[in-house]
Amino acid sequence: MTTTMDRRSLLSRAALGATGLVAATALGSLAPETAFAAGSQFADAGQPDPNFAEGLITGRNQDLLQVQGSDGRMHRIQLTGVTSVWKLRPTTIDQAKIGDGLYARGVLLPDGVLAAEAVWVNIVNLTVAITSIARSGVQFDHHGQKVVGHVQSGTTAAVYNGTPAVSDLSMLKVGRHAQVIGAWRPGTNEIDIATIYTSN
Amino acid sequence: MGSEHVAAAQPLLIGLLLLWSSYSKFRDPEQADRTALPRLVGESRAKPAYQTLAAIEALIALALLAPPSWAIEAVAAAALAVGFTGFLVYSKVVVPEASCGCAGKSAKPVGYRAIARALLLLATAAVATTATAGWWSAGPALGVLVVEAAVFVMLSAELDRYWLLPIRRFRIRLSHPYAGTASSTAPLAATQRRVLLSPAYRAVDGMLRSDIHDYWDDEDWRYLSYFARYDGRRATAVFAVPHGDTTPESVRVAVVDETSGLTLYRPTVLATTG
Numbered sequence: 001m002t003t004t005m006d007r008r009s010l011l012s013r014a015a016l017g018a019t020g021l022v023a024a025t026a027l028g029s030l031a032p033e034t035a036f037a038a039g040s041q042f043a044d045a046g047q048p049d050p051n052f053a054e055g056l057i058t059g060r061n062q063d064l065l066q067v068q069g070s071d072g073r074m075h076r077i078q079l080t081g082v083t084s085v086w087k088l089r090p091t092t093i094d095q096a097k098i099g100d101g102l103y104a105r106g107v108l109l110p111d112g113v114l115a116a117e118a119v120w121v122n123i124v125n126l127t128v129a130i131t132s133i134a135r136s137g138v139q140f141d142h143h144g145q146k147v148v149g150h151v152q153s154g155t156t157a158a159v160y161n162g163t164p165a166v167s168d169l170s171m172l173k174v175g176r177h178a179q180v181i182g183a184w185r186p187g188t189n190e191i192d193i194a195t196i197y198t199s200n
Numbered sequence: 201m202g203s204e205h206v207a208a209a210q211p212l213l214i215g216l217l218l219l220w221s222s223y224s225k226f227r228d229p230e231q232a233d234r235t236a237l238p239r240l241v242g243e244s245r246a247k248p249a250y251q252t253l254a255a256i257e258a259l260i261a262l263a264l265l266a267p268p269s270w271a272i273e274a275v276a277a278a279a280l281a282v283g284f285t286g287f288l289v290y291s292k293v294v295v296p297e298a299s300c301g302c303a304g305k306s307a308k309p310v311g312y313r314a315i316a317r318a319l320l321l322l323a324t325a326a327v328a329t330t331a332t333a334g335w336w337s338a339g340p341a342l343g344v345l346v347v348e349a350a351v352f353v354m355l356s357a358e359l360d361r362y363w364l365l366p367i368r369r370f371r372i373r374l375s376h377p378y379a380g381t382a383s384s385t386a387p388l389a390a391t392q393r394r395v396l397l398s399p400a401y402r403a404v405d406g407m408l409r410s411d412i413h414d415y416w417d418d419e420d421w422r423y424l425s426y427f428a429r430y431d432g433r434r435a436t437a438v439f440a441v442p443h444g445d446t447t448p449e450s451v452r453v454a455v456v457d458e459t460s461g462l463t464l465y466r467p468t469v470l471a472t473t474g
Contacts, residue, residue, distance in 0.1 A: 007458065008416050012423055014454040014463045015440035082427040082434060084410035089388065117427065118411040131360075132368055135377040144299060144308045151378065157387030165389035168382035174368040175361065195389045 050108040053077055057100050063093060064113070067102065076113045077104050087121040088183040088192050089155050096121050099186045122184040124191055130176050130198070138172065138193070140180065149180060149193045156193045160200040171200040205341035210328035211264040212335040213345045214277050217321065217352065218261035221303040225254035235301035236291035236310075250301070256280065267334055274328035281322035288315045300357075308357045317355035324348065386443070388415060391422050395439050398451035403467040404428065404437050407455060420444060430455050430464045 013019050043049040053075040059066030063079040079085070079093040083106075087095045096102060096119060103123060106116040128140035128147065138149040157165040158172065172178075178198035182191035225231070232238070232250035241249050260280060263273045284302070291298045291310040300314045335342070353359050392412065395401050410427040413436075417423075421440045428437040440452040455465040 004414075008414070008418075008423065010458070010461055011425055011436060011438040011454075011456055012416075012418055012421070012440070014456045014466075015423060015438040015452050016421070017452065017454070017466060019454075019456075019461070019463050082410065082413075084413040084427065086411055090412045090415060117409045120411070131365070133372055133377055141308075144297075151381070153381070154385075155387070156381075157389040159389070164393060165387045166382070167385070167387050169378035170376045170381060172376075172378065174372060175365045195387075 048073075051114070052103070052105050053114050054103045055101065057096060057098050057102060060096070060098055065096060065102075067104075075104075077102075077106070077119070078109075078113050078115050079119065080115060083116045084118045085121060086119070086123060088152065088194055093119075101184065101186070122186065124180075124182055124184045126180045126182070126191075128178055128180055130172060130174055130178055133172055133174055137190070138196075140178070146189060148190045149182060149196070150190060152192050157195045159195060159197045162197075165195060169196075172196070172198065173200065202341075204330075204332065205338045206344050207327050207331040208269075208333045209335050209338035209341045209345055210324045210331065211269065211274060211277075212338075212342065213348055213352075214274075214321065214324055214328060215261040215264035218257045218264070218277070218280075222254045222257035222261060224303045225250055225257070225301070229254075231299070231301050234299040236287070236295040236298040237301070239295050239298070240287075240290065264328075265335075267336070269331065269334035271329055271331070274325055274331065278322060278325035278329060281318060281325050284318040285315065285322060288318055303356070303358055311357065313355045313357055317352060320348075320351065320355065385417075386422070388412070391415070391424060391441050394441055394446070394448070395424055395451055398439075398448040400439060400451045400453035400467065404453055404455060404465070407435070407465075408437055428455055430457075433457070435464055 010019075043051070053067060053069065055067040055069035055073075055075060057065050058068050065075075065077040065079065067075040067077055069075060079096065083093055085091050085093050085095055087100075100121050103120045104114060104116045105118045106114045108114050126140065126142050126147065128142045130138060131141045131146075132139040138151065140147040140149055151169060154167075156169065157167055158169050159165045160171055176198050178196050180191070180193055180197075181195045182193045184191050229247050229251055232246045235246070235250070237246040237249055257280070260273065260276050263270075264277060288300065288310050291300070292315070297309050299308055300310045302314060302317070353363065407428040407430055408426045409429055412424050413427055414425045415423060420443050422443065424439045424441065426437045426439075428435045434457075436456050436458050438454055438456060442450050453467065454463050456463050
């Protein structure tokens with residue numbers, strides 16, 4: 001916990017310009033070849049992107065995930081200290097559990113393991129109609145399928161008419177169409193709502 | 201008002217229901233593709249089968265509505281209702297994602313309400329077979345039809361938007377379940393959007409390798425950190441977003457080497473890059 005606090009305070013000071021700048025060559029380094037020198041492979045035309053994987057987590061050994069893709073391919077995905085993990089909100093790498101679905105982007109290593117840089121766990125993007133609103137959840141009609149969306153206080157945000165997101169959900173209306181970004185609860189038709197885009 | 205009158209009144213309701221169902225099938229025959237018909241009779245025969253069914257429905261409906269009244273009309277309606285029920289149960293079991301295609305546009309898969317409606321139709325048709333007179337001689341028993349029609353409406357998913365959604369809208373206007381969710385803290389989605397639209401983000405976009413890794417609030421600022429690569433080495437990009445100032449230029453960024461604690465890059469004159 002202390003390290004997190006130290007880390008955050010270091011980063012905060014850096015962002016506000018309270019620490020010294022080290023590299024005098026900063027401007028020179030902005031060339032695109034430097035920015036892209038990270039070693040990502042580019043996909044061949046017509047071939048799957050080597051730096052991307054999706055599927056269901058079928059096994060986890062420490063931070064190495066065994067993932068079965070929806071196209072039947074198997075992936076091995078290595079989570080590291082520099083992997084960002086989204087599961088309803090930015091979270092820690094231990095939150096990727098067996099049974100979860102994920103999308104991962106990273107760098108494919110020579111041994112076939114994808115070193116993940118960013119992982120989105122259980123993320124869904126649904127176009128729905130709001131059919132009912134209750135304290136226990138918002139009911140959606142997703143092209144004829146019933147989906148229950150749960151509101152997570154402090155996380156769930158709403159975007160009305162494209163204006164900046166707010167935590168105020170009291171303008172949600174029954175019958176309106178909406179787009180929902182959320183985290184699926186595996187094995188159910190329920191999601192936790194991250195952001196709901198609708199009109200008011 | 202005896203049971204005989206009630207039985208005599210039924211053909212009116214059944215006839216009107218079948219006309220509605222037939223009309224919506226004729227109006228939009230493409231609905232056939234969403235039902236279990238392609239699976240049952242084959243892709244190419246689904247639409248003709250759907251239209252044939254609509255024609256049969258219309259014939260039976262008109263026969264029921266127009267004099268004279270023959271018991272055979274009610275028997276035909278009952279047979280049709282048995283067919284509907286069987287088809288819906290088949291749909292639910294074999295092609296669960298198929299819609300009912302009963303009446304009106306609905307992408308909803310066959311549910312228990314649709315099956316209950318077909319059973320109710322079967323029950324009314326069965327009662328109608330005992331009728332000895334036409335519905336025009338049913339008298340006050342026609343009032344029973346109002347109750348039956350209401351039950352049919354409640355079982356029709358196609359009609360929800362005309363009565364169920366307005367009721368729910370009204371209830372929410374009285375008291376919204378999420379009335380108390382407004383808070384002064386901006387959600388992360390709002391901060392993220394401000395970052396994405398800022399000149400600071402454009403200045404470091406090419407270096408970012410991850411999505412948001414960490415975020416925290418401190419006094420007047422919210423901070424977002426991303427993993428980045430700078431000059432071929434690992435770094436952390438940290439954005440500072442002020443709570444008060446909402447201009448895109450107010451967002452600041454620094455690229456930091458966490459192991460040494462040194463700032464590697466900090467764009468200074470951001471306004472000109474925007």
